[in-house]
Structures are given as C-alpha cells and as structure tokens.
Amino acid sequence: xxxxxxxxxxADLPAQMVVTDPDILAGYRQDRAQDPDAGTPLALIRxxxxxxxxxxxxxxxxxxxxxxxxxxxTSLSGGSTAVDGAxxxxxxxxxxxxxxxxxxxxxxxxxxxxxxxxxxxxxNGLWYPPDPSSFEICSIGGNVAxxxxxxxxxxxxxxxxxxxxxxxVLADGRVIRLGGKQLKxxxxxxxxxxxxxxxxxxxxxxxxxxxxxxxxxxxxxxxxTFASVREASEAVLAITARIRPAMLEFMDGVxxxxxxxxxxxGLDREAGALLVAQSDAPGPAGVxxxxxxxxxFESNGAADVFDTDDPAEGEAxxxxxxxxIPAVExxxxxxxxxxxxxxxxxxxxxxxxxxxxxxxxxMISVIAHAGDGNTHPLIVFDPDDADEHDRAQRAFGQVxxxxxxxxxxxxxxHGVGRLKKGWLPDQLGPDxxxxxxxxxxxxxxxxxxxxxxxx
Amino acid sequence: xxxxxxxxxxADLPAQMVVTDPDILAGYRQDRAQDPDAGTPLALIRxxxxxxxxxxxxxxxxxxxxxxxxxxxTSLSGGSTAVDGAxxxxxxxxxxxxxxxxxxxxxxxxxxxxxxxxxxxxxNGLWYPPDPSSFEICSIGGNVAxxxxxxxxxxxxxxxxxxxxxxxVLADGRVIRLGGKQLKxxxxxxxxxxxxxxxxxxxxxxxxxxxxxxxxxxxxxxxxTFASVREASEAVLAITARIRPAMLEFMDGVxxxxxxxxxxxGLDREAGALLVAQSDAPGPAGVxxxxxxxxxFESNGAADVFDTDDPAEGEAxxxxxxxxIPAVExxxxxxxxxxxxxxxxxxxxxxxxxxxxxxxxxMISVIAHAGDGNTHPLIVFDPDDADEHDRAQRAFGQVxxxxxxxxxxxxxxHGVGRLKKGWLPDQLGPDxxxxxxxxxxxxxxxxxxxxxxxx
Numbered sequence: 029x030x031x032x033x034x035x036x037x038x039a040d041l042p043a044q045m046v047v048t049d050p051d052i053l054a055g056y057r058q059d060r061a062q063d064p065d066a067g068t069p070l071a072l073i074r075x076x077x078x079x080x081x082x083x084x085x086x087x088x089x090x091x092x093x094x095x096x097x098x099x100x101x102t103s104l105s106g107g108s109t110a111v112d113g114a115x116x117x118x119x120x121x122x123x124x125x126x127x128x129x130x131x132x133x134x135x136x137x138x139x140x141x142x143x144x145x146x147x148x149x150x151x152n153g154l155w156y157p158p159d160p161s162s163f164e165i166c167s168i169g170g171n172v173a174x175x176x177x178x179x180x181x182x183x184x185x186x187x188x189x190x191x192x193x194x195x196x197v198l199a200d201g202r203v204i205r206l207g208g209k210q211l212k213x214x215x216x217x218x219x220x221x222x223x224x225x226x227x228x229x230x231x232x233x234x235x236x237x238x239x240x241x242x243x244x245x246x247x248x249x250x251x252x253t254f255a256s257v258r259e260a261s262e263a264v265l266a267i268t269a270r271i272r273p274a275m276l277e278f279m280d281g282v283x284x285x286x287x288x289x290x291x292x293x294g295l296d297r298e299a300g301a302l303l304v305a306q307s308d309a310p311g312p313a314g315v316x317x318x319x320x321x322x323x324x325f326e327s328n329g330a331a332d333v334f335d336t337d338d339p340a341e342g343e344a345x346x347x348x349x350x351x352x353i354p355a356v357e358x359x360x361x362x363x364x365x366x367x368x369x370x371x372x373x374x375x376x377x378x379x380x381x382x383x384x385x386x387x388x389x390x391m392i393s394v395i396a397h398a399g400d401g402n403t404h405p406l407i408v409f410d411p412d413d414a415d416e417h418d419r420a421q422r423a424f425g426q427v428x429x430x431x432x433x434x435x436x437x438x439x440x441x442h443g444v445g446r447l448k449k450g451w452l453p454d455q456l457g458p459d460x461x462x463x464x465x466x467x468x469x470x471x472x473x474x475x476x477x478x479x480x481x482x483x
Numbered sequence: 484x485x486x487x488x489x490x491x492x493x494a495d496l497p498a499q500m501v502v503t504d505p506d507i508l509a510g511y512r513q514d515r516a517q518d519p520d521a522g523t524p525l526a527l528i529r530x531x532x533x534x535x536x537x538x539x540x541x542x543x544x545x546x547x548x549x550x551x552x553x554x555x556x557t558s559l560s561g562g563s564t565a566v567d568g569a570x571x572x573x574x575x576x577x578x579x580x581x582x583x584x585x586x587x588x589x590x591x592x593x594x595x596x597x598x599x600x601x602x603x604x605x606x607n608g609l610w611y612p613p614d615p616s617s618f619e620i621c622s623i624g625g626n627v628a629x630x631x632x633x634x635x636x637x638x639x640x641x642x643x644x645x646x647x648x649x650x651x652v653l654a655d656g657r658v659i660r661l662g663g664k665q666l667k668x669x670x671x672x673x674x675x676x677x678x679x680x681x682x683x684x685x686x687x688x689x690x691x692x693x694x695x696x697x698x699x700x701x702x703x704x705x706x707x708t709f710a711s712v713r714e715a716s717e718a719v720l721a722i723t724a725r726i727r728p729a730m731l732e733f734m735d736g737v738x739x740x741x742x743x744x745x746x747x748x749g750l751d752r753e754a755g756a757l758l759v760a761q762s763d764a765p766g767p768a769g770v771x772x773x774x775x776x777x778x779x780f781e782s783n784g785a786a787d788v789f790d791t792d793d794p795a796e797g798e799a800x801x802x803x804x805x806x807x808i809p810a811v812e813x814x815x816x817x818x819x820x821x822x823x824x825x826x827x828x829x830x831x832x833x834x835x836x837x838x839x840x841x842x843x844x845x846m847i848s849v850i851a852h853a854g855d856g857n858t859h860p861l862i863v864f865d866p867d868d869a870d871e872h873d874r875a876q877r878a879f880g881q882v883x884x885x886x887x888x889x890x891x892x893x894x895x896x897h898g899v900g901r902l903k904k905g906w907l908p909d910q911l912g913p914d915x916x917x918x919x920x921x922x923x924x925x926x927x928x929x930x931x932x933x934x935x936x937x938x
Contacts, residue, residue: 225673471922
C-alpha cells in the first residue's frame with residue numbers, strides 16, 4: 029500500500045485534513061469490539077461537509093482504495109474496524125443540526141451523538157425515542173448504519189422507524205438525497221429504508237432527517253426480582269401477551285451483582301433475575317398497565333415487586349440496566365452477543381445459553397431487551413487464558429447457532445459487522461446471501477465500501 | 484405474442500388454472516385507475532400456492548414473457564394494468580392466514596383483503612392498524628406493494644411499519660424468505676423494507692408476516708366545519724404542533740356536498756371544509772387531547788364543533804370521509820391525486836390546487852389525510868368532453884408539479900404505477916432514478932416483472 033500517492037487527496041481537502049500520523053491512526057484501527065485482526069489504515073480523514081466526503085470517495089474510487097466509515101467507534105460487532113491500506117472517514121466532526129418544530133423533524137449530520145440528538149429535540153419540546161444503551165457515546169450515523177435499537181423499541185420501534193430522509197454519497201462519489209420531511213412518501217423504491225442498516229456497504233450517509241415525537245409522558249416503573257431466569261422470562265411473556273410496555277428489560281444474577289458492585293444501589297444479590305418494566309400510558313390506563321405488570325411478576329414468583337411513578341427512582345433502575353455491560357466488563361474481556369428470537373422462544377433461548385455456558389465452562393451473563401426478544405448474552409473470559417479464550421469463542425458461535433435454530437436472528441440491533449458474518453449465511457440462506465451480494469455489487473461494483481463487513 | 488406456446492405452462496399447473504378466455508381476460512386488463520392504454524394479457528393465472536407462482540415465474544423467465552402481479556385490482560395509479568402479451572398473476576385465491584397470539588403476528592397470503600386481516604386479528608383480540616380508505620376491497624399484497632397508508636398513519640404508521648417478514652418469488656423463480664416473527668432483526672441488508680413499496684418490480688410476494696398490536700383504545704371524535712379550506716388547514720397545523728391525533732381527516736366543500744348527496748347524514752352543505760379528528764389516548768389524556776383539538780378548531784374559525792366519545796357516532800363521520808371518493812366519483816370521471824407535502828406547506832398546497840382548478844376550468848375536490856400532509860385532490864371531468872379531459876390531464880400534472888415544488892411527493896400511499904411515472908424523475912432527480920434502475924436491473928435483468936411501472 030506504500031505505493032499509493034496521497035498528494036492529490038491532500039491537495040483537494042483542507043489543510044491538515046488528511047492524517048497519516050501512525051500514532052493517531054492507531055487510535056482508529058479498532059472499534060469497541062476490539063477486533064484483534066484489525067488492519068492499519070493508509071490515512072484518516074475527519075471531514076465536516078458532504079463535499080469533503082465526496083472528494084475522499086472520488087479519490088478512493090479513482091485509486092481503488094477501500095474506504096471505512098466510522099462514527100463514534102462504538103460498534104460492538106467490528107463494523108468500523110480498519111482494513112490494511114484503507115482510508116478511514118471519521119464523521120466525528122460532522123456535528124451540525126437543525127430542529128424544525130413545524131414539521132417535528134431534525135436534520136442532523138452523522139457525527140452527532142444520539143444523546144445530543146435527544147437533547148436538541150428536548151430543548152425544542154420534542155423527543156427522539158431510539159435509545160441504545162450506549163446513547164451517550166454512540167453517533168447517529170452509526171445508529172443509522174446498524175438500525176440501532178435500545179430500551180424503548182418494544183413500544184417505539186427502531187432507528188429505521190424515525191429516518192425520513194438521507195443524504196448519501198454513493199461509491200462513485202455522486203451525492204443523492206432520499207426522502208425528506210414529508211411523513212408519507214411512496215414515490216419510488218424504499219431506498220431510505222435500504223440504506224438504514226446497510227452497515228456502510230452501500231454508501232456514506234452525510235445527513236439524516238429524523239422524525240421527532242411529542243415528549244414522552246411520564247412513566248411508571250415496576251421492578252421485580254425472580255429466583256430464576258426462567259420465571260422472569262415467563263413473566264415477560266405474560267406481560268407482552270396483554271400490553272405494550274414502554275420498556276421491559278432483563279438482567280440475570282451475574283449482571284445484577286456486577287452492577288451492584290459498581291453502583292451500590294441495594295439490588296438483591298441473591299436474585300436469579302431482575303425485570304425493569306415501564307408504562308407511559310397516561311392516567312388510569314397507566315395504572316391498569318402497572319397492575320398487569322405487577323400481576324405478571326407476582327404470578328411468576330417474583331419477590332419484592334416495587335413500583336414507582338417517581339421519574340428519578342425509575343431512571344435509577346434504567347441506569348442500572350444500562351450499566352450492565354460496563355459492569356460485567358470489569359469481570360473480564362467480553363464477547364458480546366445480540367441474538368433475538370420470537371418472544372415465545374425467549375425462555376428456551378435463556379435456558380440454552382446457560383447450557384452453552386456450562387458446556388464450555390465459561391461465564392455468560394444475560395441481559396436483554398426482553399420485551400422484544402432481543403438478548404445480549406455477555407461471554408466473559410480471561411484474555412490471558414488461551415484455552416478459556418477458545419472456549420469463549422466456541423460459546424460465541426453456539427449462542428448464534430442456538431438463536432438461528434429457534435427461528436431468531438444473530439443480531440437484533442448491533443449489526444453483523446466483521447465478527448458475526450461467519451454465521452450470517454446460516455441465518456439467511458444462500459439465496460438471500462446471493463441477493464445481498466447482488467445489491468452490494470450493483471451499488472459498489474469495486475467493493476470499496478467497508479470491505480469485510482457482512483459479506 | 485400469438486407465437487408463444489402456453490402448453491408447458493398449462494401442463495405444469497393444475498387443470499384449468501391457465502385462463503385464456505378473452506372475456507375473462509378483459510376483466511383483468513385494467514385496475515381501478517381505468518388506464519385507457521391498458522394492454523391485453525396473454526393469459527391469467529389464479530394460483531393458490533407459492534409453488535404455483537414459482538412455476539409461472541419460471542415459465543415466464545424461460546420464455547421472456549412479462550408478468551404482472553395483481554391483488555384486488557384496486558390500484559389508483561395503474562400499478563396492475565395489463566400489458567400486451569403478459570401473464571397476469573392474480574393473487575385473489577391466495578387467502579390462507581394464521582394468527583399467532585403469542586408473538587402477536589399474522590402470517591397471511593397476499594390475496595387476503597385488508598379488512599379480512601383486520602377481522603382475523605380482531606377475532607384474536609388484536610389489531611392490524613393500516614387502514615386505506617379502500618380497506619374493504621383492497622388486498623394485503625397490494626398494500627405491501629404500494630406501502631399503503633390510510634387514516635391511522637398519522638399516529639400508527641404505514642404498511643411497512645407492520646411488515647416483519649416476507650416470502651418472495653424472485654424474477655428467476657427462486658423463493659426466498661426474509662425476516663420473520665422476531666420484532667428486531669439487524670442481520671443483513673433491510674431487504675424486507677426494500678420489497679415493501681416496490682410495486683411488483685423486484686419480486687412477487689407470496690406470504691407476509693405482519694406485526695399486530697393490542698386493540699386500539701376507544702377513540703373520541705371531534706368534528707368541525709370551517710368557512711374556508713385555508714382555515715381548516717391552519718387548524719391542522721395547530722393540532723399537529725401539539726399532539727399526535729389518532730386520525731385527522733379533511734374534506735372540502737365539494738366532497739362534503741357529494742357525501743351528503745349520497746349519505747344524507749346532515750353535513751353542513753355551506754361549509755368550505757370539514758375536519759374529523761380522533762384521539763385514542765385513554766382517560767384524562769384523551770380529554771386533554773380533545774380539548775386541544777377543539778381549541779385548534781375554534782381558534783381557526785370553526786363553527787359547529789362537535790365531539791363525541793360514542794364509537795358509533797365517531798364511525799359515522801369516519802365513514803363519511805371514506806365515502807368521499809365514491810361520492811365525488813358520481814360527479815364525473817376522476818383523476819385521483821395522492822400528493823403529500825411537509826405539513827407547514829399544507830395550506831399552500833390546498834391554495835395552489837384551487838388556483839390550478841381555476842386556471843384549467845376543472846373541478847378539483849380535495850380530501851386529505853391532513854395530519855400527515857397527504858392529500859387526495861380529485862379532478863372531476865366529463866369523459867365525453869375531450870377539451871375538459873385535456874384540461875383535467877393538464878391539471879393532474881400541475882398538481883404533482885406543485886407538490887414537488889413544495890418539497891413534497893407525487894404519491895404518499897398509492898404508489899407511482901404507470902400513471903405518475905412521468906413525474907417521478909422530477910421528484911427524485913436523475914441520480915436516484917439511475918440508482919432505482921440499477922437495483923431493478925440487478926434483481927430483474929430481463930425486466931419482466933411489471934414492466935412500465937415506475938421506470
């Protein structure tokens with residue numbers, strides 16, 4: 029790769045924008061998935077405008093140089109891992125936004141963090157619902173690339189449900205606009221939806237038009253602890269059979285203890301599982317939903333069922349659930365799963381994960397957006413123990429095999445990235461893989477955009 | 484086309500399934516758009532299984548015969564108009580369905596009517612929200628093909644928001660399954676979403692997995708009449724700036740009178756416009772929403788504001804709004820628009836349509852899903868008056884030009900079909916048109932699927 033001449037790219041972009049300092053590049057090789065096979069990029073660009081992205085894409089196309097787009101680098105599936113000789117485009121400086129209260133939309137550059145979009149909306153009396161657990165550190169561009177989810181999805185949907193329009197730089201450098209501020213639009217193919225969740229394979233998103241909602245009503249929170257994971261997952265089914273809660277989150281005993289070690293908030297260390305549910309239905313409807321949740325908890329053996337309409341108290345439990353990944357991370361290195369199943373299979377998934385943990389002699393802590401069947405088994409291993417590392421890797425694959433066998437998915441919200449692509453054909457089958465490759469090839473014939481992801 | 488030998492197709496399908504009787508074929512040439520340029524198909528097939536569809540597609544692929552898929556034939560944009568020499572696949576006999584209450588999903592064949600999906604869900608205590616005005620006569624397959632909307636979209640979204648999985652026969656006859664019953668799935672490209680709204684260009688949908696919701700809460704209905712269309716559209720903005728109503732529908736004076744002629748329900752024939760709004764927020768929240776709607780009506784000059792929590796009374800006004808198209812149809816032939824704009828442009832759109840009507844000396848009645856900016860200007864003309872017909876056609880194009888100039892869309896929910904494709908490039912631009920053609924070509928290189936639509 030040393031024979032690639034960057035001078036034209038350097039000349040066409042603002043001074044200092046093309047970074048080749050190895051120390052800086054080193055910080056962009058990996059994302060939060062910490063893929064040990066990450067390559068070394070040729071250069072890093074931190075553009076501020078669509079035109080600068082376009083310049084970089086055109087140069088890459090002309091020189092057949094691969095191009096990796098990176099948001100905040102919080103991918104848990106290696107979606108923005110560097111490959112050798114690639115140009116990395118970091119969107120971290122693309123942070124402009126406008127809020128339009130008349131159309132209830134936000135137009136944002138991709139580098140804005142999810143939390144910043146939420147804050148900008150809130151400052152205008154509006155609400156941007158999608159809330160990945162990493163919402164304070166993940167970018168909206170990455171959310172679009174993976175169709176990110178979060179805790180509110182069970183009632184309020186995924187990122188794709190809020191994307192009304194996109195500006196995209198295609199592989200050949202052309203800039204297109206798709207959709208816009210209108211709420212309904214059936215003109216042409218659903219290209220906005222195709223680009224959402226495309227993990228950087230089809231183009232580079234440089235602007236997103238997001239639908240905003242009126243503010244969420246104040247929520248009541250119900251917390252219950254269970255002796256077993258099985259009982260908690262049965263309680264989940266009892267709730268979702270009757271209502272759409274605004275949140276329905278699950279933690280197992282390992283994560284309860286890890287969070288309690290970190291936050292010291294008085295969680296029951298003896299519990300096998302904890303559920304945190306919310307209802308944001310107003311007035312008597314909310315009271316009725318809370319009663320349904322309590323009944324589902326209690327009839328499935330919950331002890332210490334607790335409910336509160338105090339937002340701060342409720343937020344403490346939500347924060348505890350969000351803290352689970354960093355808390356369990358203190359126990360060792362993590363392989364982070366994102367498997368989802370149709371809801372009735374949730375107890376079987378949870379039981380099966382326990383069997384996989386036992387069979388491979390590794391610790392697997394399960395946390396879940398239980399209300400939509402999306403779980404995050406966290407496989408904990410000692411990175412210095414090669415044998416345990418191998419067993420963890422084996423368990424990682426077995427959990428995905430299990431989800432597929434239960435009619436589920438290897439990824440509910442994190443994307444396939446580089447770490448899970450080995451399992452994608454088992455889920456999708458050869459014909460859908462070929463269709464995926466056909467579309468990729470049609471839009472990026474040279475295969476320069478985020479090579480190694482998905483396919 | 485007379486040299487095409489159907490014997491192999493006839494032999495490979497059940498007896499009598501391949502229909503070539505010209506009298507029967509004549510009934511399948513046009514859809515509700517009544518395109519005078521409809522062709523004459525070679526044959527009609529009414530399959531009951533995916534395998535039979537596959538047989539037909541393979542035969543068409545081998546013989547390079549174009550293939551038009553038709554649901555209930557209610558397309559208002561000529562999406563299922565026959566072309567000369569094509570095989571028509573009518574899905575009218577693909578009517579099987581199952582409801583899974585545990586996952587709150589329905590798995591349906593495409594020929595089931597929207598109303599039948601709703602009824603099957605309701606029989607199981609569940610709700611399928613999308614509700615095109617034609618819900619009693621349109622098929623779910625057609626709804627998927629056009630990403631159909633309806634009255635509830637303003638709060639509950641479009642068809643695409645409810646499609647979790649699809650079975651699709653591709654142009655070469657392969658059958659694929661996309662998605663499934665899991666609520667969250669980020670594995671691979673968003674192919675389910677790409678096929679929704681693809682108007683039969685990319686494949687033939689033979690099974691749909693739909694997300695269902697718990698039943699809608701009982702709604703309160705607010706009705707108000709306005710002296711002018713402008714005042715009513717200002718009232719719409721005053722409502723949507725504050726809440727998400729469950730319905731917010733608009734009729735102008737022409738449609739009020741046409742409906743009153745048909746239904747004799749006591750609508751104010753002097754009114755310039757009528758709004759019908761609903762809130763399904765429970766308890767005090769619903770009371771608050773009704774108050775906001777009333778206030779928005781009254782502060783924009785509404786007379787006779789009326790609200791009711793009686794579902795039957797509310798349904799009478801909803802039915803009146805749904806009856807507007809057939810009622811106006813009694814005044815002459817219709818050219819039916821489906822233009823949408825970002826909400827603040829709604830008054831300008833409505834004013835502009837009035838100017839176009841005056842400029843072309845034709846009657847244009849405007850009805851609208853006003854809460855999401857999606858309007859249906861109905862251009863009325865005497866089909867026996869050639870000059871008026873020409874003026875109506877000119878107005879038809881000018882309304883779409885106006886919507887595009889206001890940053891809107893030529894179709895919010897009906898699809899482009901054959902009647903609006905001339906305007907699509909003006910909305911999407913040459914690069915997006917080329918991208919559309921690229922994807923179409925990648926999935927259907929011979930261009931056999933629904934030729935003449937969109938492109």
